[in-house]
Amino acid sequence: MVAYDGTDFSGFQVQPDQVTIQGEIEAALHRLTGETIQISGSGRTDAGVHARGQVFHFDTKSGIPLDKWRFVLNNQLPDSIVIRSVEEVSSEFHARFDVKVKEYRYCIDNGAVPDVFRHRYADHIRSPLDVEAMRQAARHLVGRHDFTSFCSAKTVVEDKVRTVYDVRVESEGQVIWVICRGNGFLYNMVRIIVGTLVEVGQGKRHPDELRTILLGRNRELAGKTAPAKGLTMWEVSYEE
């Protein structure tokens, strides 16, 4: 399991001439083992998106003992990428295909003055948001739905039906967290959900509009895509 501050990376996935999380981890693995190792993450994260509990797997012939892996890998990685735990898994395990539940959290700094120590991890919205209205709106998203309206129009995936278990909106001091749990999320889905809930919180939309947006299956009906920096891949679970 790996946590990272995504601010200075061009996302998770390896890309030519870009500094990525996957690229940094694979380079560290190469230095440690001499092997060319390709890791498989539980999902990609975009440029600027963070993770607290990203999971990846890889195969190796290295003799490094299991209980040393975390320490030696962290020694090879920048401070902005931290291996939190390492486990041995069966050869059948796949970090992406076996995921049962994913949790993303989006952090909105709703203070009149932003908290400078969250400037990399939260989107600042100055005007006070109506959290109760956001909660009402969020209820419409829970369940099994076609989320076409809440994914990037560029998405090529055919099946846009996903099950959202929970969308919570929690206030904590000047910060508002939007917490989404589901069996999977489409491209930009959490950020578009958050962008739409913010417009509800600003009074620009009625909470019940979320139902109409869902049924319309059209990206243009939903709100703006919230900025990447507020988003963190919080947790993935391999049990229902």
Added chain:
Amino acid sequence: MVAYDGTDFSGFQVQPDQVTIQGEIEAALHRLTGETIQISGSGRTDAGVHARGQVFHFDTKSGIPLDKWRFVLNNQLPDSIVIRSVEEVSSEFHARFDVKVKEYRYCIDNGAVPDVFRHRYADHIRSPLDVEAMRQAARHLVGRHDFTSFCSAKTVVEDKVRTVYDVRVESEGQVIWVICRGNGFLYNMVRIIVGTLVEVGQGKRHPDELRTILLGRNRELAGKTAPAKGLTMWEVSYEE
């Protein structure tokens, strides 16, 4: 009052060819007023040191209304510098000379695995520290003392007597805060205090050694200077 994430700056004070907090604020003031304005901070902070409540003053003939200053200044500043409040003061006020109490806080991430979201704001020390021993040691520092042993050997200030009102060591989850309040601090003083308390927390020194170190008036008796990134200028007060 200004807060900043000092990670990407060469400290507070203007220096040729360096990006500094003072330089950024003065450039913003110039763009807003057309005037060449020099600000005076309550104190300097070194490269990598942060602030939550740094205070500075300046003179201007600008007609910008008082209640607009915060907003227009923040619009001109990077996200890593945030003006928290603006007040009008008498022409006798001086941000540095009038300070009565300064508070610095040092953040140690004492988790077996560092919290990646504190990687810019805390110094990670893997081995568990004995907080109770650090508290015992800290008590010796409270009061009016010659702090020669706790300031950089390069310090040119003649009078190294300062009054420390309080040194608290507080645990909060995997984080340990060292909170120092005093009427003023010498160059690197808080970081040397923290570096020495850490050595006590690691069992390398006895808590009562702090008394001997103080009396010895010799920088070599104290511990290492703790890294800049864990230090935050927390608050300055103009009342006793």
